[in-house]
Amino acid sequence: MVSMAHSTAPAAANGHTAKASAFTPGTTANGTLPENDASRKRKTAILPLEVGSRVNCRWRDGKQHPVKVIERRKIFSDGTNDYEYYVHYTEFNRRLDEWVKLEQLDLSTVETDVDEKVEDKVTGLKMTRHQKRKIDETHVEGHEELDAASLREHEEFTKVKNIATIELGRYEIETWYFSPFPPEYNDCGKLFFCEFCLNFMKRKEQLQRHMRKCDLKHPPGDEIYRNGTLSMFEIDGKKNKVYGQNLCYLAKLFLDHKTLYYDVDLFLFYVLCECDDRGCHMVGYFSKEKHSEESYNLACILTLPPYQRKGYGKFLIAFSYELSKKEGKVGTPERPLSDLGLLSYRGYWTRILLDILKKHKGNISIKELSDMTAIKAEDILATLQNLELIQYRKGQHVICADPKILDRHLKAAGRGGLEVDVSKLIWTPYKEQS
Numbered sequence: 306m307v308s309m310a311h312s313t314a315p316a317a318a319n320g321h322t323a324k325a326s327a328f329t330p331g332t333t334a335n336g337t338l339p340e341n342d343a344s345r346k347r348k349t350a351i352l353p354l355e356v357g358s359r360v361n362c363r364w365r366d367g368k369q370h371p372v373k374v375i376e377r378r379k380i381f382s383d384g385t386n387d388y389e390y391y392v393h394y395t396e397f398n399r400r401l402d403e404w405v406k407l408e409q410l411d412l413s414t415v416e417t418d419v420d421e422k423v424e425d426k427v428t429g430l431k432m433t434r435h436q437k438r439k440i441d442e443t444h445v446e447g448h449e450e451l452d453a454a455s456l457r458e459h460e461e462f463t464k465v466k467n468i469a470t471i472e473l474g475r476y477e478i479e480t481w482y483f484s485p486f487p488p489e490y491n492d493c494g495k496l497f498f499c500e501f502c503l504n505f506m507k508r509k510e511q512l513q514r515h516m517r518k519c520d521l522k523h524p525p526g527d528e529i530y531r532n533g534t535l536s537m538f539e540i541d542g543k544k545n546k547v548y549g550q551n552l553c554y555l556a557k558l559f560l561d562h563k564t565l566y567y568d569v570d571l572f573l574f575y576v577l578c579e580c581d582d583r584g585c586h587m588v589g590y591f592s593k594e595k596h597s598e599e600s601y602n603l604a605c606i607l608t609l610p611p612y613q614r615k616g617y618g619k620f621l622i623a624f625s626y627e628l629s630k631k632e633g634k635v636g637t638p639e640r641p642l643s644d645l646g647l648l649s650y651r652g653y654w655t656r657i658l659l660d661i662l663k664k665h666k667g668n669i670s671i672k673e674l675s676d677m678t679a680i681k682a683e684d685i686l687a688t689l690q691n692l693e694l695i696q697y698r699k700g701q702h703v704i705c706a707d708p709k710i711l712d713r714h715l716k717a718a719g720r721g722g723l724e725v726d727v728s729k730l731i732w733t734p735y736k737e738q739s
Contacts, residue, residue: 329708333426333715352407353377353388361414362405369411371395375402376465376684391465400464400481403600467491468558473513474500474586476611484557489556500586503551522584524548524576526670529732530624535723536578536585539732543687544570549574555608562643570606571595573735575628576619578580579612588612591621593628597672600681602636606646619722627725629679637681649655654688655718659711662694667706 318684354360354374361369371576372392380389390410393402409411459691471478472495485503497512500520506512525548526540549569572592578585589608594601603625608617622638629636638650657678663729675682689695689704692714696703 354390355417359416361411363409368700370592468496469494471496471498471558473498478610480558482558482561484554486554498555501584503555505551509520523578530730532726532729534580536580538576540574540576542572542574556605559607559610562603570575575624577617589621590619591625600635600637601639616722618649619653620725622649623725626679627727635675635679635681637684651688652718654684654722655692655714658685658688659715662671662704663702663708663711667704
């Protein structure tokens, strides 16, 4: 399942910075609801806040933002029992969910949905229209294989991050999502990873002892690409099962919809590294099924947060297609694509296809484009239709290639990222290795 991890800079749904108000629409000046609305909503500051409450919260930008309380837990401070709250910023991606202290919450804005609470207690599984809509919206965003009940179970199971930060090489990285580490690691706020074998530990001292013994200075696989300081390693999940599983644990911290953790035998992992005199340091990876009947040439893809916005994601996508060309096959990423994954792929497909259309002045067929690029014909067709560059005439698709329109689309697609120098790729397809 493909998800693209990007930087944590928040953006409201409409693309603008949200301005949070002390009162929600429909309240009076003192923050109370008009009499006729009182049966539906109530403003309270009864502590501890209930799970499901909505309230404004001071975020790291110093501004107030609306949140929903996902979970709460007791903390002991100053000789008193208090609570902290795990909240979801409703304007932002789930990756920004976090534990907050009571003093960050504006209790004058507390809103509890009474009817939902009552309905939950009475029916157990019955959903309100709002909850049903939320399930449907999430369904579209990357869990098409789950029914509503399974999706609710997934959301319940993964709603709270179990690991807050990790140390990997010279970086300390804030995590984005829940990852199903073994239970003994769930009480750790921070995990320490060996950046070469990806073993993880609870304490810094354990990592230091491990690093004195670990003789790896690169991922445990075959180096199939080296260009300057960039290197790509191919790791067979069956030959290096522990590494593959550790990589999946790590990746899940930054991918919301990744589902592969243990069954790594059927996959190959392509790990991109920056190399220096200390070794080869992982910056990202993609995985790929050894045998795919659906022509999938990529299953999961991730660029680690410290290395994002440097063109590595685009490089990984391009690399997956170069492997398909070597195999003599067309390829496509595994579905469903996340919203960010779809954007990244559309950008790649747009740049590659429009460059060819410019050179050939549009005198080329979908089949020829597919043969040249290893991009599946359906993806080419969808991309050109999205750009409104294709028409259906007399029973066949006709490509429209006005140079000015092509240039405009190319400019909108942005820069192409790092180039893959195919002359530096030394690789034998898996079926030939076997």
